[in-house]
Amino acid sequence: MSTWAEPNPEAARSGDWADPAFFSHRLQKGDRFWRLVWKMILPVEGNRIIPTPAGYALILVSLGLGTAAYNTASNILFMALSLLLSSFILSGLLSWWNFRGTRWRLNLPAYFRVGETADLHIELSNTKHLLPTYNLWFNIRSTRAGQQERIYLDERLNPGEVTRLGWNFRPLLRGEDNIAIAGLESQFPFGFLRKVVGGSLRRDIIVFPGRIEYTFQPPSGHHAHRKGELSRRPGSGAELINIRRYQEGDPQRLVHWKASARLRRLMVRQMAEDNRDGYIVFVETPSSLWGNAEALEKLCAFACSLAEDLFLESRLIGVAVNDEPLVSVKRLHDLHSFFEVMARLETVEQPQVSPDVTGPNLITFRPGGGKTVNAFIAGNLAGTA
Numbered sequence: 001m002s003t004w005a006e007p008n009p010e011a012a013r014s015g016d017w018a019d020p021a022f023f024s025h026r027l028q029k030g031d032r033f034w035r036l037v038w039k040m041i042l043p044v045e046g047n048r049i050i051p052t053p054a055g056y057a058l059i060l061v062s063l064g065l066g067t068a069a070y071n072t073a074s075n076i077l078f079m080a081l082s083l084l085l086s087s088f089i090l091s092g093l094l095s096w097w098n099f100r101g102t103r104w105r106l107n108l109p110a111y112f113r114v115g116e117t118a119d120l121h122i123e124l125s126n127t128k129h130l131l132p133t134y135n136l137w138f139n140i141r142s143t144r145a146g147q148q149e150r151i152y153l154d155e156r157l158n159p160g161e162v163t164r165l166g167w168n169f170r171p172l173l174r175g176e177d178n179i180a181i182a183g184l185e186s187q188f189p190f191g192f193l194r195k196v197v198g199g200s201l202r203r204d205i206i207v208f209p210g211r212i213e214y215t216f217q218p219p220s221g222h223h224a225h226r227k228g229e230l231s232r233r234p235g236s237g238a239e240l241i242n243i244r245r246y247q248e249g250d251p252q253r254l255v256h257w258k259a260s261a262r263l264r265r266l267m268v269r270q271m272a273e274d275n276r277d278g279y280i281v282f283v284e285t286p287s288s289l290w291g292n293a294e295a296l297e298k299l300c301a302f303a304c305s306l307a308e309d310l311f312l313e314s315r316l317i318g319v320a321v322n323d324e325p326l327v328s329v330k331r332l333h334d335l336h337s338f339f340e341v342m343a344r345l346e347t348v349e350q351p352q353v354s355p356d357v358t359g360p361n362l363i364t365f366r367p368g369g370g371k372t373v374n375a376f377i378a379g380n381l382a383g384t385a
Contacts, residue, residue: 048196055192058084087190094189099197101128102136106181106201107164111336112171114210114301120179122165126157133157135188140167144177171207174300174343178204208339211308212301216375216383218279218361243267249332278317279361279377281307281338285322287347289367298373299365300342302385306363306375311335317361322351 051059062084069077107121122140126133134156141148151165171177181201187194243259246266259267283303290296310316311329318328319338329335360378368374368384375383 048194050194050196052187052191052194054190058087058192088192091190091192095186095193095195097128097131098133098135098186098188099184099195101131102126102133102184104138104181104184104201106179106203108179108203108205111208111339112169112177112205113208113339114171114174116210117168117170120167120169122151122167122181123162124153124157124165125162126159128159130159132159134186136184136186138165138184139182141180141182142169142171142177143180144175145172147172174207174209174297176204176344177207178202206340206343208336208343209297209300209304211305212298212385214302214305214375214383214385216306216309218377218382219380244270247331249335278315279310279363280317280326280357280359281310281319281363282357283319283321283342283345283365284351284353285345285347286350288350290347292367294371295367295373296345296347298371298385300345302373302375302383303365304339304342305385306383307338308335320357321345322348323353326357 062081065077065081065084068074069081103125105123107123109118109120112118120140122138124136133153136153138151139148140151147169149167149169151167153163153165155163157163169179179202183197183200185194185196243256244267246255246268250268254268254270256267256269281303283299285296285299290299307316307319307329311332316329316335318326320326321338321341324341327334327338329338362377363382364376366374366376373385374381375385
């Protein structure tokens with residue numbers, strides 16, 4: 001049996017740190033002031049300054065005061081005008097200090113699944129030495145699903161501190177998607193201007209098919225695909241054949257505690273495979289059968305749910321999709337590899353089935369009556385979703 005490449009779980013996948021693009025260039029000491037002034041006149045891509053309703057009101061008041069001060073030559077009106085204009089300048093300086101030294105990155109869970117809530121986190125760091133950071137927010141969205149959320153920093157972030165801002169993301173569609181953060185925003189300090197700085201992040205993700213309710217009752221007389229003497233392959237039998245390092249997905253009941261304590265790392269018992277009931281899940285999607293998009297989605301959900309439950313019961317031998325060769329499923333990452341293939345699955349022309357995809361306990365799928373999908377074993381109805 002061949003194996004698919006192991007998916008990249010990156011349990012809590014963290015990307016590189018991003019920072020405001022306004023400060024991303026290394027400047028010579030003598031150029032900093034004039035470069036800063038020039039960037040305020042012609043901001044770099046992704047940076048915007050937009051007046052808020054209060055800011056528009058302040059601009060109108062400033063225009064009115066300026067007109068009155070010019071017509072009356074009143075020093076008091078000129079002083080009031082200068083006070084209003086200085087508030088804009090002070091707002092720009094304080095917001096500049098607030099953004100400066102801020103870095104962020106996106107932490108993703110190991111996998112995503114349709115209908116299940118995934119906890120995403122934006123890790124926010126304040127690298128300044130003296131000044132805290134206030135009143136920031138991120139606009140984070142899922143491109144394919146069209147879901148969007150605004151995540152706020154509610155409390156101040158002191159110098160040198162790191163905090164995490166969470167988003168409960170519930171994907172609705174299987175397949176490839178990406179999570180994007182469109183920079184950093186703030187109205188600090190006075191709320192007259194909404195400042196947006198660049199530094200966007202984008203992470204590609206794969207959403208596995210979700211779980212679905214189904215029935216599965218194999219016909220009587222169908223047992224393991226192999227019979228005969230006890231197999232010496234790794235399995236879940238009673239005979240010990242080896243002790244090896246723990247790998248993700250290994251059952252806790254196989255942990256060898258004495259060996260783990262002696263070697264100071266987690267070790268598990270590797271058992272010989274007993275004769276047991278086992279099944280092969282085979283999914284083929286010829287366009288003549290699965291041209292209906294709703295039926296294809298239900299097929300993917302049914303196949304993944306059934307494969308997962310059989311794996312948890314130690315009754316899943318392998319999986320195959322269309323003309324791909326049979327893949328044995330021994331650990332959790334093998335199952336997730338199958339989920340990843342199912343997430344990208346589309347209809348094809350009549351596939352050429354691999355010759356090793358065979359056996360009396362081969363589970364296949366066909367559309368049923370109405371909106372149902374049926375599972376068959378050796379031509380006998382075994383389940384419905």
